[in-house]
Amino acid sequence: MMSFKKWIILSVLTVIPFLANSQFRLTEAGKQKGVNEKNITKNISSIVLPFIEDFSNYRNIPNPNLWENSGAWVNFDYPVFPPTVGVVTFDALDSQGQLYQGANTTGFPADTLTSCKIRLDSTLLPTPTKLTPQDSIYLSFYVQPGGGIGDIWDNIGATPAKKDSLVLQFYSISQNTWHNVWKTEGLRVDSIFAKDSTYWLFINIPIVDTIYFNSEFRFRFLNFASLANNPSYAYVDNCDHWHLDYIYLNKDRRYDDRAIRDIAFVNPARSLLKEYQAMPAIQFSEEDMGDTLSIKIINLSDIALSSQYNYYVFNSFGAEVASYNGGFENIYPYIQTKNFQTSPNHANPPINFSYSLNPNQWETFDVVHIVKEGVGQDSRTSNDTISFKQVFENYFAYDDASAENGFGIEPITVSNLALGFNLRVPDTLTAVDIYFNSTYQDANQKPFYLCVWNSLAGKPNDSIYRSHTYLTPTTEGLNQYTRYYLDSPLVIPQGEFFVSLQTKYSDYLNLGFDRNTDCSSKMFGNWSNSWEPNTLFKGSLMIRPYFGYKALIGLEEVEKEELNFSLYPNPTNSTVNLKINNSNNFHNTNYKIRIINMLGKEVYSSAFKTQIDVSALSNGVYILYIIDTKTHQTKQEKLIIQK
Structure with missing residues (x-):
């Protein structure tokens, strides 16, 4: 096990002197900005x-x-x-x-x-x-x-x-x-x-x-x-x-x-899988499902209230495939107790189902959590719903695509930073997505080799791939990954394998590090022909291996990125406008609209239009879907009706 003296956390503000010989370092990360504000309608009254x-x-x-x-x-x-x-x-x-x-x-x-x-x-x-x-x-x-x-x-x-x-x-x-x-x-x-x-x-x-x-x-x-x-x-x-x-x-x-x-949620929704935020459909098994969720619900009033908690799982067509009813539970004021909801029916709901997948077909699911005050006098409904998109495509992800810190290696000689994954069936590795943090004067751009290792006793063992040339860290945008293609597709057998970055430079290689998920047990460093585990820093490296030839072609990714829409006003009491934020290759005739209530029932359906009359819908939270009738891909947003 790596000794404590081998580790350091580097804050932008302070450095711990007695850890100065460490090879692992932790820094702060950039924020999700870069959004074009020119297209945003401003309030003038x-x-x-x-x-x-x-x-x-x-x-x-x-x-x-x-x-x-x-x-x-x-x-x-x-x-x-x-x-x-x-x-x-x-x-x-x-x-x-x-x-x-x-x-x-x-x-x-x-x-x-x-x-x-x-x-x-x-x-x-x-x-x-x-x-x-x-x-x-x-x-x-x-x-x-x-x-x-x-x-x-x-x-x-x-x-x-x-x-x-x-x-x-x-x-x-x-x-x-x-x-x-x-x-x-x-x-x-x-x-x-x-x-x-x-x-x-x-x-x-x-x-x-x-x-x-x-x-x-x-x-x-x-x-x-x-x-x-x-x-x-x-x-x-x-x-x-x-x-x-x-x-x-x-x-x-x-x-x-x-x-x-x-009464409100405190934290965002998370994956229903034990380890991954996303994984290849062909690699999924019921064993990947988690057992329970950790949900934080708060009562901001000064009296005890009754609340109801449910979660629903919808497939990409908006059909409900699973649900959980936590019933009604009392929740006591946080300002008095300093506690969130403690009832396990709400705080630790069970995951009582498994995703049903065709291993040869990509699929996404929306997991929607809702909490409601029992007598309906909640002053804010927008914080009563959280959702998570569960993706089964052609890649593994431990991270949630948000870098709260930077993580990396500061080598003295040749060094490797490796992250482990597990295949249930053999597959062909074709690319790796990596997110590098933006640094002052682009000082992060130090060349590295992309490597793949097989496993022995849970650690990297033999190198089975190394890129022919050095690669260079690039930052495509905040929390935007750079895709590095392998020189040739690599067939990986069933079992554990590791993706690593090898560098010979003495400066810091600043990778995105997600602090809201934790794959620290899968992270290893190698400095002198000795692989040592990460035992100190909790989080997930933003490294995502991609499999199959779709990663090479990139067509699926482009198709899914072409449609991005927003709703306004939201909440609404009568009409809602749909604004397409990225209109490349968008044709109204290819799309239809569906609105699903929290019971999974369709309450509205039509061909695509830019304004919808929702005055007939009751107060509550709905999911509005835009569906591509040719590819069956969907995009969805939460819609709140408040009269």
């Missing part, structure tokens, strides 16, 4: 109170109906036990996923999140009423520094340094000035937990100055970051994370007004 945002409806770009602009980004993967699923994260990267120009080690302004205009002059319902400081208007939010909790090698993302900060400002239109109203310096989640046994700071700011009581009030958050003072640019990438959640602005509030009637 002022918002009427209440303003509430829990970031459960959007990914990447914040809701344009609430936010004017943002370098910050919405994600489900970086925070530790957020108030509800989904947060907005601030870091050191711009909207294209690159370090801000002028980034330095002393400090620089980074991300900004600015609200749309908000009416603090009056309310309109039930009757128009002028607002004044006597209306007790408060802006509250939850904030968490990045980096996670516990041992430094368990860090998720990056902890801000003490000299870093997160700032809240209010805008005065009469003075044309932004005023600082709140600020926090860098800190760790551990210090928050030690004080209050919770993972987030709750901040509640009164608005009392009359300069803000107009029809164009705005507020914004911005962070100040700093790069590590590290001589190797390969270590210097993203840093200084801050997470915000549940931003709430309204009148008739109190300073200690924390409780809100909301």
Whole structure:
């Protein structure tokens, strides 16, 4: 077993000196940015109170109906036990996923999140009423520094340094000035937990100055970051994370007004398989199914409530193939108990079925989880549904396609970093997808050999493939993999095999490292003809082996990427618009629309159209599918009806 002195975690902010001879290193990773904001419809009218945002409806770009602009980004993967699923994260990267120009080690302004205009002059319902400081208007939010909790090698993302900060400002239109109203310096989640046994700071700011009581009030958050003072640019990438959640602005509030009637999911949905997030259909067996799930549900009110939990599994045609009914259970207030739902019927539901697959046909399934308050008075329904897409195609994936950190080897001589997989039947390896983190001045671009090894006693044994030439790390985009084709297809027999990266350079090879899944037992390093297991860092390398000739041709991947659509408004009460975000080779006549309720029943079907009348549907959560009638591929989105 590798001794403790062999390991190091490298934070962008700190390096542990007594681990300086390590060969494995861990760094922070980039964010999922690079989304073109030109095609996003912006809100041009002022918002009427209440303003509430829990970031459960959007990914990447914040809701344009609430936010004017943002370098910050919405994600489900970086925070530790957020108030509800989904947060907005601030870091050191711009909207294209690159370090801000002028980034330095002393400090620089980074991300900004600015609200749309908000009416603090009056309310309109039930009757128009002028607002004044006597209306007790408060802006509250939850904030968490990045980096996670516990041992430094368990860090998720990056902890801000003490000299870093997160700032809240209010805008005065009469003075044309932004005023600082709140600020926090860098800190760790551990210090928050030690004080209050919770993972987030709750901040509640009164608005009392009359300069803000107009029809164009705005507020914004911005962070100040700093790069590590590290001589190797390969270590210097993203840093200084801050997470915000549940931003709430309204009148008739109190300073200690924390409780809100909301039962919600805390974490995103995960795979129903024991080890993999995705795997080849031909390799699947019932033995791959997990036994139970781990579900975090929270009660944000100050009283015990009853809730119902279910999950449903739909195939690619929208037909229900499995379901689970957890019944009704009481859930007690988190602000009193500091606990999530503890009933095993909801917190640890069984996986009581197995996927039914044709081993020669690709298939995807949607696993949809729903929690509802028993009496139906939940103030927010958008955080009551989470879903996971289970993919059975031609590749293995331990990771969830989101890099919270970077991981790699810093060799003294020739070194290998290997990841193991298992074949139930022989197959032909044709390509490997790898995600490399973007680093400062592209210092990550150190050549490597792509290698494949057979197995002996659970470790890499003999090399059965090495690329003819060195390959170069490239970054296609944030969390976008680069495909490396083998020089010739390689038939791999049944059993375990390993994919490895071999390098001779003394600088760091910064691979994407997913901290929300864990294949650490499958990771090995080799420095001096000795393979040693990873026993310290929990997570999954973003390395995905591909099999068969479809990976060479790439046609299936192109077809599936060509259709990407969004729904708006969502939630809706009458009509919903469909917007095709990527229209390459898209023809309306090839597609149809289906809407399925949570019982698996079809409630709407039609040929493709850009606007749908859903006024006849009852309140609730639905899945809207667009189906390619020629290839039978589908795309789907959650649709919420709220009247």
